Amino acid sequence: MDALLDAEFGIYLAVFLAVVLLVEGIFLFYRDIVGPRQRVSRRMELLSQGASNAEIMESLRRQMPDNTNALLPSLMEFVETRMTQAGMRMRSATMATIMMVTTLTVGIIFPIIGGISGQLTSPLAFILVIVFAIAIGVVLPMSYINIQAVKRMRLFEKQFPIGLDIFVRGLRAGYPVPSALELLVSEVPDPLSSEFGLVLAEMNYGYNLRDALSNLADRVRTQDMQMFVVSVAIQSETGGSLADILEGLSRVIRDRAQMVLKVNALASEGKMTGTLLTALPLLTFAFMFATQPRFYLDVIDDPWFLPGVVGMAVMYFLGVFIMRKLITIKV
Incomplete structure (x- = not known):
């Protein structure tokens, strides 16, 4: 033994x-x-492979489709923006197709695999399955894209003052703007390096500095980048020392970043509470319906089921709205 x-x-x-x-x-x-x-910077890797400016732009730049003719243009524009910020090169139409196919697949296959197809005898049961399929096929991918976009933009904002300092040192050393940008790109890692590498590639391809930076601001859409583009635009119109302007901007961005960190530290507990209270009901529903679908389907024909669900949904979204208002502090 x-x-x-x-x-x-x-x-x-x-x-x-x-x-x-x-x-x-x-x-x-x-x-x-x-x-x-x-x-390693994607642009530097492409340069080491002997890629031309056109090939670099094609590799680094996402194809921005025209979403005006889409079924939901505002939604597609939002998906396109978040995917650009996340650094994903997939087109928004392709992502929408994948999410639609995944939703249909889950909605059709899950009742068969779960053995609940015989209980789908009422419209409410079908609606419940559709909600679950949308949660798996749409909410989860969009949550992943949003998390990646927030993570990448935070890293971009953290690297941006350092990149500005390198750019200013290059200008003070007597470098022209393209050479100073080349110095920035070679010294700073991704994502800042790839984004400014695309600016440099666009300038080499024929864009002027203002247009290339405006395209960068459209891709990134951060307040720091907007201030940077406006500063460069004003300097190009009025003249003056670009190095002095950007040096002052770098100090402003660093001071603002310190204030943001202090505010985030003070509001961190509220944000964590709001995140948990927002996510837990959805995760609980998805887990329970995936493991014990009869927990809902056995009572779906009860006359109080629909009013209860509607009331719960109204209170949930009202609570989320109030929590976001309480924990959102603009700096």
């Missing part, structure tokens, strides 16, 4: 050590190989 327990303990210990070594190996692989590759 003791020998059997010792053998079982040895097996568990071996499995535990194997898992630990596997996790450590994945971490070391990401840290030493994948991480440095991701930090």
Whole structure:
């Protein structure tokens, strides 16, 4: 008996050590190989491969489709903006198609796999399945895109004052604007490097500085970038030292960033509470419906089910609206 327990303990210990070594190996692989590759500027990598300016623009720049003829133009424009900020090169129409196909697939296959197709005998049951399918096919991808966009834009805003300082030092050293931008691109990692690398590629392709920076502001859409573009536009119209203007702008951006960090620290508890209270009801519904769909379907024909759901939805969205108003502090 003791020998059997010792053998079982040895097996568990071996499995535990194997898992630990596997996790450590994945971490070391990401840290030493994948991480440095991701930090290398995409533009510098293309230049090392001998790519031309047109090829660099084609690789770095997303194709911006015309969404005016789309079924929901404002929604497609929002998806396009968030995908651009997330650094995704996929077209918004392709993403919308993928989300639609995923939603239809979940809506058709889930009742069959879950064994609840026989209970879909009322319109409310179909609506419940549709809501679940939309949550899986639309809400989850959009949440991922939004998280990636916020993460990338925060990193961009963190790198932006450093990039401005490098750009100013290049101008004070006597470099022309394209050479100072080239210095910025070579010294700063992504995403700032790739975005300004695209500005440089557009200038080499024939754009003037104002148009190239305006395109950058349209892609990024941050307040710091808007101030930068306006400063460059005013300097090009009125003259003066661009280095002095951008040096002052860099100080303003750093002071504003410090104030934002203080405000975020003070409001962090409220934001975390709001995030949890917003996400938990949706996650609970998705989990319960995916694992125990009869929890809802067995009572869906009750006359109080629909009024209860409508009232709960109204209170949920009202609560989310109030929480966002309470924790959103503009600086």
